[in-house]
């Protein structure tokens with residue numbers, strides 16, 4: 001298995017489940033959050049965890065973020081922080097950026113600034129559930 005280096009910014013429910021699953025699968029995961037308690041809690045399920053405000057250039061560049069194979073921006077509610085973070089990651093030359101969008105407008109901005117993959121958690125999950133319901137064996141239990 002190829003081991004890649006991932007950074008997950010924002011350790012809410014969404015970021016946590018991504019970080020935890022990647023780590024369980026043997027990948028290297030750095031968890032980052034501005035909230036110290038969330039970083040402490042993450043130490044159990046990531047390779048490393050750091051407290052940082054990723055809207056601050058100094059903080060984000062000192063982490064050496066450009067060496068990661070993929071960075072996941074799991075900040076949702078604070079749209080400004082999410083957009084600023086992605087802009088800084090782009091400026092620093094991060095290869096692959098995945099970001100969570102709160103709504104269509106947020107997603108459009110993330111797309112304009114060069115986010116590689118935009119996730120709409122509720123919409124995407126709703127589609128997944130519908131697809132599962134439509135699969136032929138789903139209701140034959």
Ligand code: ATP
Pocket residue numbers: 009010011012013014015032033034035038052053054055074075076077078081
């Ligand atoms: P979820 O819906 O995934 O549970 P949430 O409801 O906790 O998330 P969000 O606003 O999406 O809320 O924030 C996700 C995480 O991002 C939080 O833990 C928050 O502390 C973190 N976060 C917000 N702004 C920044 C920032 N500038 N730098 C680093 N982390 C941040």
